Amino acid sequence: MWLIDSSIGRKLIMSITGVFLVLFLLFHSLMNIVVIISPEGYNMICEFLGANWYAMIATSILAAGFVIHILYALFLTFQNMRARGAVKYALKKNQKEVEWTSQNMFILGTIVFGFLVLHLYNFWFKMQFVELSGHGDVSKAADGAYWVSQLFSSWIYCVVYIVWLSALWLHLTHGVWSALQSLGLNNKTWLPRVKTISNIISTIVILMFMSIPIYYLLGFGSGI
Amino acid sequence: MEKNINVTLKIWRQVGPNEKGKFETYKLDNVSTDSSFLEMMDVLNERLISERKVPIAFDHDCREGICGMCSLYINGHPHGPDGEITTCQLHMRNFKDGQTIVIEPWRSAAFPIIRDLMVDRGAFDKIIQAGGYVSINTGGVPDANSIPIAKVDADEAMDAASCIGCGACAAACKNSSAMLFVAAKVSQLALLPQGKVEAAHRAKAMVAKMDELGFGNCTNTGACEAECPKNVSISHIARLNREFLSAKFKD
Structure with missing residues (x-):
């Protein structure tokens, strides 16, 4: 199967799952800022995306996207480390054109994944999981605004989330243009444009996400 | 302007593809800044030969940047720190007096080392x-x-x-x-x-x-x-x- 055997096939899987996850992040961040505008509206979305059949299908596809992206990352990184050979360079420097992020996608991805586990525990485990399993307080399962204000009432969590989102931002700035390059959607004229578009998309997504912990950190959310 | 510099060279020596290699340090004095990097290597090899030591193996051919034969990973960069040139086009004026220059072969599992700095x-x-x-x-x-x-x-x-x-x-x-x-x-x-x-x-x-x-x-x-x-x-x-x-x- 060329999607597993060939290097470009493997990169195709990485880029398609990557683009899919970026679209998810865009969707996720758009819904999140509703909690600032209207907590009631936000809870309606939480209700809508609870343990319903359509939300479950979407969650399963999303989880599959994450799993494939992470497994392929492990697989590719392992192969790439082996390709250098037994002896590594004693002294290795980069030209200034080489972005730091592009050399550290696996490390950034690992950081993002670590916080993702924490994030699932903070929200998913207390909301959709409670609805599914029936354990815990079902009455609060769709009260997203409550859990958000609960979590971000602690400044430590606000800072933790801001750090997490910064790592994700770095991951995306390389990831978005890199995905387009791997899909072959690039040329000499478009290379700087694709990089700029990639920076704009990742910055918009991350600013939308970050606005929430910052909003609570500045004390605007305490009244809810 | 031409001047002479003294450099310390840390060069990867490896007898064969399956042998264990290691860095050897050589001191080379009075290197003209007008000489090319490979000429500097030639001077070092001449000295090694006169001392009845085994010269350092490295690839080179046309010495004008078109054949693609020269290699060398110099101070953390392939073809040296200068941009858009091959090793044979690199000159000693890019280095300072007293500098240590680390020279390694290309390192890749697909390019096995033949000897010293020469890879297949x-x-x-x-x-x-x-x-x-x-x-x-x-x-x-x-x-x-x-x-x-x-x-x-x-x-x-x-x-x-x-x-x-x-x-x-x-x-x-x-x-x-x-x-x-x-x-x-x-x-x-x-x-x-x-x-x-x-x-x-x-x-x-x-x-x-x-x-x-x-x-x-x-x-x-x-x-x-x-x-x-x-x-x-x-x-x-x-x-x-x-x-x-x-x-x-x-x-």
Whole structure:
């Protein structure tokens, strides 16, 4: 199967799952800022995306996207480390054109994944999981605004989330243009444009996400 | 202005492909800043020979930056710290008096060390043999302008063809990926009418050979382009991806 055997096939899987996850992040961040505008509206979305059949299908596809992206990352990184050979360079420097992020996608991805586990525990485990399993307080399962204000009432969590989102931002700035390059959607004229578009998309997504912990950190959310 | 400098050289010595290598330190005094890097290596080897020691093995041939034979990973950069040149075009004026210069061979599982700083780059020849040629009969020389080729395409093909196959891309890449080399060799033919006929087969065959030989996967770091002595652009890699993916989807 060329999607597993060939290097470009493997990169195709990485880029398609990557683009899919970026679209998810865009969707996720758009819904999140509703909690600032209207907590009631936000809870309606939480209700809508609870343990319903359509939300479950979407969650399963999303989880599959994450799993494939992470497994392929492990697989590719392992192969790439082996390709250098037994002896590594004693002294290795980069030209200034080489972005730091592009050399550290696996490390950034690992950081993002670590916080993702924490994030699932903070929200998913207390909301959709409670609805599914029936354990815990079902009455609060769709009260997203409550859990958000609960979590971000602690400044430590606000800072933790801001750090997490910064790592994700770095991951995306390389990831978005890199995905387009791997899909072959690039040329000499478009290379700087694709990089700029990639920076704009990742910055918009991350600013939308970050606005929430910052909003609570500045004390605007305490009244809810 | 010419002056003489004293340098300390840390050079990788390895007797054979399966032997264990290590760094040896050599002090070299009164090196003219006008001499080339390889001339400096020649001076060191002359001294080693006069001391009845084994000289350092390194690859070189034309010494004018077109054959792609010289290599050397100098102070953390393939072909040295200066940009857009090969090692043979590197001069000692790029180094300071008293500086330590670390010289290593290309390090890649696909480029086994033959001896000291010399590596076997036969892997690149095998990739070319897999499809980097035109095997259809294109007839004699066509009349001028009978097959119009857009200036943009001609330039792009020419830029790709400037690749000398030295292996700096794979040496510089943190994944030891040969994608820039393969992309250049696929692009120079895919852009022109004679090469287009076999473009799909070529992309598949060359990528398959590249993977088989143990080169890594491209992660678009751009280190290859930054270190390439001929400044071959990574936009060729996008073209290779495009050629390869559309060929696979057609199957």
